[in-house]
Amino acid sequence: MISYIILKGTTATAADPSVLDDMESALGKDRILWIDITMETGNELEYFEKFFKLDPYAIEDVTTGNQRPKIEDYEEYTFSVIKTPEKIDENGASLKMEELFVFHSKKWLISIHKKKINIVDIVDKRVRVRGLSPFSKTPSTDLIYYLLLDNSVDSFYPILYSWDDELDRLDEGAVSTIARRKNRIVTVREISSKFSDIRAELSELRNTITPTRDILSNIMKGGVPFVQTGNLKNFRDIYDHTFQLIEMVDSYISRSSDIRSLYLNLMSAVTNEVLRLLTLVATIFLPLSLLASVFGTNFTSGINIPLTHLSFGFYIFVAILGGLGLTLILLFRRYGWI
Numbered sequence: 001m002i003s004y005i006i007l008k009g010t011t012a013t014a015a016d017p018s019v020l021d022d023m024e025s026a027l028g029k030d031r032i033l034w035i036d037i038t039m040e041t042g043n044e045l046e047y048f049e050k051f052f053k054l055d056p057y058a059i060e061d062v063t064t065g066n067q068r069p070k071i072e073d074y075e076e077y078t079f080s081v082i083k084t085p086e087k088i089d090e091n092g093a094s095l096k097m098e099e100l101f102v103f104h105s106k107k108w109l110i111s112i113h114k115k116k117i118n119i120v121d122i123v124d125k126r127v128r129v130r131g132l133s134p135f136s137k138t139p140s141t142d143l144i145y146y147l148l149l150d151n152s153v154d155s156f157y158p159i160l161y162s163w164d165d166e167l168d169r170l171d172e173g174a175v176s177t178i179a180r181r182k183n184r185i186v187t188v189r190e191i192s193s194k195f196s197d198i199r200a201e202l203s204e205l206r207n208t209i210t211p212t213r214d215i216l217s218n219i220m221k222g223g224v225p226f227v228q229t230g231n232l233k234n235f236r237d238i239y240d241h242t243f244q245l246i247e248m249v250d251s252y253i254s255r256s257s258d259i260r261s262l263y264l265n266l267m268s269a270v271t272n273e274v275l276r277l278l279t280l281v282a283t284i285f286l287p288l289s290l291l292a293s294v295f296g297t298n299f300t301s302g303i304n305i306p307l308t309h310l311s312f313g314f315y316i317f318v319a320i321l322g323g324l325g326l327t328l329i330l331l332f333r334r335y336g337w338i
Helices: 022-025 045-051 056-064 118-130 141-154 157-174 174-179 184-220 228-293 313-334
Strands: 002-008 011-015 031-040 070-073 077-086 097-102 108-113
Touching: 002 118, 011 118, 022 031, 022 077, 022 108, 031 118, 031 141, 031 157, 045 056, 056 077, 056 097, 070 184, 077 118, 077 141, 077 313, 097 141, 108 141, 118 141, 141 157, 141 184, 141 228, 157 174, 157 184, 174 228, 184 228, 228 313
Parallel strands: 031 108
Antiparallel strands: 002 011, 002 031, 070 077, 077 097, 097 108
8 A cells, every 4th residue: 555645835635646747846846745655565675675776785674574663774764673562451461562664765655564552543543634734834854754653652651551550569469479378389480481571672672773863863954854953852852762762761661679678578588487387396396206105116025115004194294295396386486487
């Protein structure tokens, strides 16, 4: 699917492929053209590659995909790779990154993507309704480029806010999770695995935002043609957002490590408590087992074991065992072991 939009003043008008037949007269000096291409087969690019004399290596990047966010200057135009998080499932996993490829010249801008992307739809609707106002009454391709970058960067915020909520939930549920005895080890193991997934997703976000910040840094330094000096203030706002996003990602990575350590420490404390209790039980029963084994020993006739010939000797022996166990419990409690 290919759409053509001609912008003049504050209005946008849908066009058809015939606009390319005589671009110079169709655009004039106060009009620009935005072409948006949703690739279905990859053959859609052949005509545009020849018509706009696009670099074959840039086209190869588009068709191959899986590129790092970047911007390249080809004198007559620039080529950019923009990545945006397209969706995230209800459980905060399976983050999906989509690529948007942009060829940007003074009079035209071509955006290319392999699937439908939300940020392109948002910019398309905005441009069709309001043009490029209130940024400028005179349209320029760098403002379309700005809108695409701005919406791409802003799309990271909902993803990070969802991770923030998830980390809050895991943090608040740490004590209650450890307090549950049923399937506690399995639950902690699953949560530990979830933290690994969270860190992997956050690292992927950082690896996407950082080169996007580099693109904006290059723009702010004036190293990108076709970006008007008066519009640099708009890109400055996105530039600041990338710094904020990176700080958020770093803080969430650190926080996820802290919460994971909290789970492991709580689990270790519970394990130590269980081992301490079992050790105390074993210690209490050790002397009782010793006495029981002595009195239960079989000897030849003539050996007189105390209490064995008394009618109430068994009860005395049980009382001795109970008293010894109680004495050990009181002694352990005095030392603070219980």
